[in-house]
Amino acid sequence: DIQMTQSPSSLSASVGDRVTITCRASQDIRYYLAWYQQKPGTVPKLLIYGASTLQSGVPSRFSGSGSGTDFTLTISSLQPEDVATYYCQTYDSAPQTFGQGTKVDVK
């Protein structure tokens, strides 16, 4: 089974900061990676699919990159509404796997 390791597990940054979250797969998953945002008490929301394609309606400050085993989610300028837990997910094969999540707070 593919393991997905996210880092850091949590971070706190100031409004306007550039924030980077990484996700590493235990084996090559090509570009079959998605990023989700889950705000407290809400349903997960798709941000990025295919490792780097922005889902319709998602602000352009979010971007994704990577392929193979190493992937990155970047928030170019952190906003107060970005407080959430972020998950990566691979759909390269079964079983699918989510990362353990990265909790993002604003200082």
Add this chain to the structure above:
Amino acid sequence: EVQLLESGGALVQPGGSLRLSCAAFEFTFSSHFMSWVRQAPGKGLEWVSTVSSTGRNTYYSDSVKGRVTISRANSKNTLFLQMNSLRAEDTAVYYCAKVRASETYYDAYDYWGQGTLVTVSS
């Protein structure tokens, strides 16, 4: 607007059974693979199962394999999850989720239901 409405969650004793349903609206249900994803209280997301658009192919996590059956009724735009031999560790909110692109397993989930809570406890 696409909607997914889960139902069937309940408090059930260990060893019991439960059937979850997910009614789908405003998209061509029969063209999309569908999945169940769960989230234990205060924990992260865990993929449970996926079914192909026709229902012919099914996929399960190791943690539920042999105890859970995913199915769908395309004529009724409804997804199901039959859960047997339930354990305390199955306690979670269960979400149904739609695969973004049609006729493929290999894509992300673009719509999620609000979830239904399954509590396994005596």
